Amino acid sequence: MNEIPGDLKFLKSHEWARMEDSGRVTIGISEHAQSLLGDLVYVELPSVGDTVKSGNACAVVESVKAASDVYSPVSGTVVAVNEALNDKPETINEDAYGEGWIFAVKPDDAAELDEMMDPDDYATMIEDEDH
Numbered sequence: 001m002n003e004i005p006g007d008l009k010f011l012k013s014h015e016w017a018r019m020e021d022s023g024r025v026t027i028g029i030s031e032h033a034q035s036l037l038g039d040l041v042y043v044e045l046p047s048v049g050d051t052v053k054s055g056n057a058c059a060v061v062e063s064v065k066a067a068s069d070v071y072s073p074v075s076g077t078v079v080a081v082n083e084a085l086n087d088k089p090e091t092i093n094e095d096a097y098g099e100g101w102i103f104a105v106k107p108d109d110a111a112e113l114d115e116m117m118d119p120d121d122y123a124t125m126i127e128d129e130d131h
Helices: 031-037 110-115 121-127
Strands: 013-017 024-027 039-045 057-063 067-071 074-082 103-106
Touching: 013 110, 031 057, 031 110, 103 110
Parallel strands: none
Antiparallel strands: 013 024, 024 103, 039 057, 057 067, 074 103
């Protein structure tokens, strides 16, 4: 399993969030989630300016096996989307925690991140799922 970056927070539904120095929150799906989905063939991105609510679906990733909703871990306004995924959705398979980010949000309340799992708790959760 790839090392989980220490600056990420996770939802049980396998989204990750990273608080950037700019105050925005970058969001993607975990290495574990992309490996379960397999080769991604399409990503439906939210639009810049969309309002998202914590825990609500706001994007979709599709693989040859399944389509899966992507949930926002924070409420706020979408300030950036990873347009490169339109042409190369497999970027998520190749670099889930880096170039494979999906969208970024200006959070209404950054404290929502405190309710998410840290990398160790997330790693324990996915180990438990595998047994």
